[in-house]
Amino acid sequence: MRLSLALLLACLAPALAATASTDRSRRLTQIINGYPAASPDGRQVVFQSNRTGRYELYVMNVDGTGVRQLTDLAGDNVTPDWSPDGRRIVFAATRDNASDVFIVDVDGKNLKRLTHSPGDDEHPHWTADGTRIVFDSARTTPDPSAAWETQWHEVFSMRPDGTDAKAHTQHRALCTYASLSPDGRRLVYRKAVPGPAFRWDLSPSERNSEIVVADADGSNEINVSRNAAFDGWPRWSPDGRRIVFASNRAGPAGVGQIYVVDADGSNLRQVSKGPWSHAQPAWAADGKRVYAYQVQEDEQGEFGNVVEWVVEP
Incomplete structure (x- = not known):
């Protein structure tokens, strides 16, 4: 296992947290650096951070140096993904009390809003050939004012200019964080299905969050996670x-x-280990490493950093 500079710095936090629990201190900063995505050339990582008081996008070198702010926009700007040609970043942003999909050049120029639907449009990901952007949307849900987790979130895709939006699923369920396989034939997404399960905090839930692989039209679903625990953020x-x-x-x-x-759901193996929690993984272009959000959560909130893990063959 090879640790990035961000991970080495983050490893200091457990000792600080332990001290805080014994000296009655109160944590005043809750800095979250999450949702990393690697550039196609493997040299940089884009991520979201709340270090300014709201979520903005940042780019850094893979060793943790050279951090620069990419966006400076009203509302929260989150879940970035790098285009296959390395020139653009797609992301979701909160505008007008809803989430929509935006695109911006890697130098912060040419910002464009791609969606304008009444429901939330979230979690955009590029297709491998760069011709479309896959995202989940609540635009077909019967009641947009209902709780987020009870709305219908279906998988859609569109061209990078925001045109030709088409639905890939019609499950009338919560289907999020979707992406198309490199050959464009299959989808993977997180789906909430009925049944006894557990939330992230292991409290009981009547809906189970699973990882599903399906054909590009949402048919022939295969549950590849098959566990009552919370499974999410597939790539x-x-x-x-x-x-x-x-x-x-x-x-x-x-x-x-x-x-x-x-x-196909076989050959499951664990990549990350240790007392820290890990979520929001994304592959490096070489398929040998993943970047993830390493986080600690307690009664005072959460904080965490971007880390790199080597994936064994």
Whole structure:
């Protein structure tokens, strides 16, 4: 396992947290650096951070140096993904009390809003050929004012200019964080299905968050996570053979780890370890590393950093 500079710095935090628990101190900063995505050339990572008081996008070198702010916009700007040609970043942003999809050049220029639907449009990801952007949308839900987790979130895709939006699923369910396989034939997404399960904090839930692989039209679903725990944030490997995701199946409450599974649901193995929680994984272009959000959560909130993990063959 090779640790990035961001991870080395983050490793100092457990000692500080332990001290805080014994000296009655109160944590005043809750800095969150999450949702990393690697550039196609493997040299940089884009991520979201709340260090300014709201979520903005930042870019840094893969060793943690050279951090620069990419966006400076009203509302929260989150879940970035790098275009295959390395020139643009797609992301979701809160505008007018809803989430929409935006695109911007890597130098922060040419910002464009791509969606304007009444429901939330979230979690955008590029297709491998760069011709479309996949995202989940609540635009077909019967009651947009209902609680987010009870709305219908279907998988859509559109061209990078925001035109030709088309639905890939019609499940009338919560289907989020979707992406198309490199060959464009299959989808992977997180789906909330009925049944006894556990939330991230291991409290009981009547809906189970699973990782599903399906054809590009949402048919022929295969549950590849198959666990009562919370499974989420799936991403295809660059070769289309594996899926990385996060799960809290190993516990304890509020702690998840990164897993890799073959696209048919076989050969599950754990990637990350340790007392810290890990979520929001994304592959490096070489398929040998993943970047993730390493986080600690307690009664005072959460804080965490971007880390790099090597994935064993």
